[in-house]
Amino acid sequence: xxxxxxxxxxxxxxxxxxxxxxxxxxxxxxxxxxxxxxxxxxxxxxxxxxxxxxxxxxxxxxxxxxxxxxxxxxxxxxxxxxxxxxxxxxxxxxxxxxxxxxxxxxxxxxxxxxxxxxxxxxxxxxxxxxxxxxxxxxxxxxxxxxxxxxxxxxxxxxxxxxxxxxxxxxxxxxxxxxxxxxxxxxxxxxxxxxxxxxxxxxxxxxxxxxxxxxxxxxxxxxxxxxxxxxxxxxxxxxxxxxxxxxxxxxxxxxxxxxxxxxxxxxxxxxxxxxxxxxxxxxxxxxxxxxxxxxxxxxxxxxxxxxxxxxxxxxxxxxxxxxxxxxxxxxxxxxxxxxxxxxxxxxxxxxxxxxxxxxxxxxxxxxxxxxxxxxxxxxxxxxxxxxxxxxxxxxxxxxxxxxxxxxxxxxxxxxxxxxxxxxxxxxxxxxxxxxxxxxxxxxxxxxxxxxxxxxxxxxxxxxxxxxxxxxxxxxxxxxxxxxxxxxxx
Amino acid sequence: xxxxxxxxxxxxxxxxxxxxxxxxxxxxxxxxxxxxxxxxxxxxxxxxxxxxxxxxxxxxxxxxxxxxxxxxxxxxxxxxxxxxxxxxxxxxxxxxxxxxxxxxxxxxxxxxxxxxxxxxxxxxxxxxxxxxxxxxxxxxxxxxxxxxxxxxxxxxxxxxxxxxxxxxxxxxxxxxxxxxxxxxxxxxxxxxxxxxxxxxxxxxxxxxxxxxxxxxxxxxxxxxxxxxxxxxxxxxxxxxxxxxxxxxxxxxxxxxxxxxxxxxxxxxxxxxxxxxxxxxxxxxxxxxxxxxxxxxxxxxxxxxxxxxxxxxxxxxxxxxxxxxxxxxxxxxxxxxxxxxxxxxxxxxxxxxxxxxxxxxxxxxxxxxxxxxxxxxxxxxxxxxxxxxxxxxxxxxxxxxxxxxxxxxxxxxxxxxxxxxxxxxxxxxxxxxxxxxxxxxxxxxxxxxxxxxxxxxxxxxxxxxxxxxxxxxxxxxxxxxxxxxxxxx
Numbered sequence: 001x002x003x004x005x006x007x008x009x010x011x012x013x014x015x016x017x018x019x020x021x022x023x024x025x026x027x028x029x030x031x032x033x034x035x036x037x038x039x040x041x042x043x044x045x046x047x048x049x050x051x052x053x054x055x056x057x058x059x060x061x062x063x064x065x066x067x068x069x070x071x072x073x074x075x076x077x078x079x080x081x082x083x084x085x086x087x088x089x090x091x092x093x094x095x096x097x098x099x100x101x102x103x104x105x106x107x108x109x110x111x112x113x114x115x116x117x118x119x120x121x122x123x124x125x126x127x128x129x130x131x132x133x134x135x136x137x138x139x140x141x142x143x144x145x146x147x148x149x150x151x152x153x154x155x156x157x158x159x160x161x162x163x164x165x166x167x168x169x170x171x172x173x174x175x176x177x178x179x180x181x182x183x184x185x186x187x188x189x190x191x192x193x194x195x196x197x198x199x200x201x202x203x204x205x206x207x208x209x210x211x212x213x214x215x216x217x218x219x220x221x222x223x224x225x226x227x228x229x230x231x232x233x234x235x236x237x238x239x240x241x242x243x244x245x246x247x248x249x250x251x252x253x254x255x256x257x258x259x260x261x262x263x264x265x266x267x268x269x270x271x272x273x274x275x276x277x278x279x280x281x282x283x284x285x286x287x288x289x290x291x292x293x294x295x296x297x298x299x300x301x302x303x304x305x306x307x308x309x310x311x312x313x314x315x316x317x318x319x320x321x322x323x324x325x326x327x328x329x330x331x332x333x334x335x336x337x338x339x340x341x342x343x344x345x346x347x348x349x350x351x352x353x354x355x356x357x358x359x360x361x362x363x364x365x366x367x368x369x370x371x372x373x374x375x376x377x378x379x380x381x382x383x384x385x386x387x388x389x390x391x392x393x394x395x396x397x398x399x400x401x402x403x404x405x406x407x408x409x410x411x412x413x414x415x416x417x418x419x420x421x422x423x424x425x426x427x428x429x430x431x432x433x434x435x436x437x438x439x440x441x442x443x444x445x446x447x448x449x450x451x452x453x454x455x456x457x458x459x460x461x462x463x464x465x466x467x468x469x470x471x472x473x474x475x476x477x478x479x480x481x482x483x484x485x486x487x488x
Numbered sequence: 489x490x491x492x493x494x495x496x497x498x499x500x501x502x503x504x505x506x507x508x509x510x511x512x513x514x515x516x517x518x519x520x521x522x523x524x525x526x527x528x529x530x531x532x533x534x535x536x537x538x539x540x541x542x543x544x545x546x547x548x549x550x551x552x553x554x555x556x557x558x559x560x561x562x563x564x565x566x567x568x569x570x571x572x573x574x575x576x577x578x579x580x581x582x583x584x585x586x587x588x589x590x591x592x593x594x595x596x597x598x599x600x601x602x603x604x605x606x607x608x609x610x611x612x613x614x615x616x617x618x619x620x621x622x623x624x625x626x627x628x629x630x631x632x633x634x635x636x637x638x639x640x641x642x643x644x645x646x647x648x649x650x651x652x653x654x655x656x657x658x659x660x661x662x663x664x665x666x667x668x669x670x671x672x673x674x675x676x677x678x679x680x681x682x683x684x685x686x687x688x689x690x691x692x693x694x695x696x697x698x699x700x701x702x703x704x705x706x707x708x709x710x711x712x713x714x715x716x717x718x719x720x721x722x723x724x725x726x727x728x729x730x731x732x733x734x735x736x737x738x739x740x741x742x743x744x745x746x747x748x749x750x751x752x753x754x755x756x757x758x759x760x761x762x763x764x765x766x767x768x769x770x771x772x773x774x775x776x777x778x779x780x781x782x783x784x785x786x787x788x789x790x791x792x793x794x795x796x797x798x799x800x801x802x803x804x805x806x807x808x809x810x811x812x813x814x815x816x817x818x819x820x821x822x823x824x825x826x827x828x829x830x831x832x833x834x835x836x837x838x839x840x841x842x843x844x845x846x847x848x849x850x851x852x853x854x855x856x857x858x859x860x861x862x863x864x865x866x867x868x869x870x871x872x873x874x875x876x877x878x879x880x881x882x883x884x885x886x887x888x889x890x891x892x893x894x895x896x897x898x899x900x901x902x903x904x905x906x907x908x909x910x911x912x913x914x915x916x917x918x919x920x921x922x923x924x925x926x927x928x929x930x931x932x933x934x935x936x937x938x939x940x941x942x943x944x945x946x947x948x949x950x951x952x953x954x955x956x957x958x959x960x961x962x963x964x965x966x967x968x969x970x971x972x973x974x975x976x
Contacts, residue, residue, distance in 0.1 A: 140953040310831035317832065339832060343798035344805065351802065420830065 003028035004160040007458040008217035012070035022073025024226050026055035029075045033161040041136050042156040044080045045134050046120040054117045070220050072115030077162040078123035079153050083197035084108045092193040094326045105197025114224045114331035122152025128201040129331045131401040139181045139461035144379035147177030151213045154181040158461040165211045168373045170201045172405025175417040179374035179430025182419045185211045186218045189438050190412030193225045202311040205409040214458045215447035232329045252286030257367035262297040266389040267376040277430045278420035285449050290367050295359035299352045304406040306349025313338025360411045364436045374417040374430035376400050414440045418447045491516035492648040495946040496705035500558035510561025511876035517563045517752045521649040528625050530644040532568045534608040553710040558708050560603030565650040567641050568609035571685035572596045579687050581614045582814045585624045591686025592804045593949040602712045616689040619818045619889040627669045627949035631869035633663030641699045642669040646949040653699045653879025658689045660893025662697050663905040667862035667918025670907045673699045674706045677926050678900030679722040681713045690799040693897040702946045703935035740774030745855035754877040755864040760795035761860045766908035766919045769941050778855050783847035793835025801826025848899045862905040863919035866886050902928050904934045
């Protein structure tokens, strides 16, 4: 196995054992990025020289007996909303052409303290305001969308261009691209990971979290990211979590909620069957499956948009007035729409969120986690705007990608996506494990137990050639007939 | 001393010693209310028979050795925003003509558990949306305003119509009437006292707290009110406080911040001198006085109104559309104004509040409490709309009453008002003691130490005759020339 193919845990073990040097690992990952970036476009900037220098410093420290832990000397990417001192934070936007961060974000500082090697910044849908990341191609099929907004991070990890990465998640932006690229993504509990120095999309819904190739790796990165940060007003102030916060294997005694509404409605048959098979594995591992009724589902979309649109507009207020032409048209129209919303609209959304949080808390009293699809369909061909469901309804691809993710943003509960196989077109499917507030340990434990049953856990996306592959696209899943051109 | 004149602590001690029965105390307080209600109008409803029955039950329990603590058998009033099962919660509004509460509010339930005797519901400015309580007269001078919105509670306590009472405080509505009627009022830390079952004015600024005749009494009531309530989304989840949470006397080692800006600007000279004298007493008691600069003061008014107006409108949305004519004109105009505000206006206020909270936290790192006037002028004659300050500026009476109180609502920090003497017209002046989040213990300790230096602590308002007193009003304080009729 070449170094760029190693999971974070495997790379850390090899470094610890003296079998792999951080320089060798970083060189391997950089060479891989050089080989695939022309096709995938995961990175805004790659800083190979700085990464090599950082890896050399890590190698030196480790050789001198000053090993810092499992992230020490491991190369990673940061979504380009995350400030690193002295580097631009472009947010993949022309608006940020002249931006240079004057300090590290809290998470960048923590990763630096842990000795992680920064490769560069990964692409986002402009300012994280979308679910496709149009600059970036899917790691499994360059003719398909990467998903977004943390598309660059998910593709880099899936393709071996980074051993791990960070993303942000406001309505699914870690979980959606992770699911569409066959990797693991964790949206932690609201407030658990500090957001200081991270460009905001919607502050009451924003989260920072890891994108990795295994659940074990996600736990390693989370342990480095968590801890009190007085600069984040949403800081949940829990004690710093220990590393690898889950025991192995058996799920006896654990109650897994299986939604009887919402999460399996308007879901492609291949996605449903892959997720239901995975849920059966959880039962085989000892978990008790419990039917749950998801509360207040008809409010999800209104609450998500009712909170996000005005908060995003508020964040961009000055720039939007000064230079609206610098935004991409799809983002600009959303920001301008936000200027028209009344305070009463926003407050209705806030009040509905309060009720939803209470209703979810009651539901989660009865189960330890909920298992459900992450997204209702796999990666759509680039340019496809809409999907028609078996019930005849038509939905924009973006709306479908956000639909099953948003509840965890609104309620703030942790949600993990884990790969559970492929559809008949060979595209990856994700299962979402949703936990109680601050229930990361349980969510990771369940994900890890499931992952241990899979022979393909931690594997890279298969090689799929050049963008010309888009011309010979596999057929769409039968339930999702594609309507080109329509945009909701 | 007649029973209705006793402080809560004194009444509790007499009951405990078997020298006073709850029935005797309640009869005395009810007789007092009968004597002065015709002049003061503190109560919306007085339920004398139920109160006597409740007092008799308390007497029976105590005689049977089942004493519950210092509130057992003590008569009190609840601001009529606070639900009591089976009783109307009128909010002093025609809108609530047909309302009956179907459950106790959390605070009413706690007081009932503690054995307190409910006398009835006290008047509020309609839905707490104002600072005068026009139905109610000042306990010291019936020609002057009671202050609001918890005017009924403050007047009832000041006049001996209740041994203690609860109010609510969104921009000063406990502290303003307490100061204007010469009693003690505490706005606790945001989230410390549960608000479930209390009619909301502005949920991100609303607080419930005690109105009493001494600081010691406020501590006794607070100890009963605090504790975790999962039904309040703002619940601060701190352990239940012990009773009487402060030691006596000496303030050596304590740092008292004295604002060099804002809190002494546009303040009547008599108010300033009474408060500065009280601050000198704190120094005499051992406290170190420290100059502090109050941060972001020019945002206070915009943030207070920018949060309150849209939240209040959101709360009243349906009724306002269905029956706008049921609201008093002053309240209706504010509610209707709230319908025009944009989400961006509200979010600007929210963001400014976040910055203010941080700035206040930094300021409060340097001191234990801040001492300042509660209101910049004493009780205004009923009907007076504006005041002209020494610098020539004109301010509405309501704006002046809210000006020094609002920062503690915006930042959520605890604030206590303590009587510190009278102006030359004989009207009471209040000093505000503002603490760190969850710093109630310190705030109460300082207030109690100050109070112990005063011979008149805990006394009722002097008798001042009938409403005809309005005709022979004492002259206004010299700095506050009254401009009749103008309304901002």
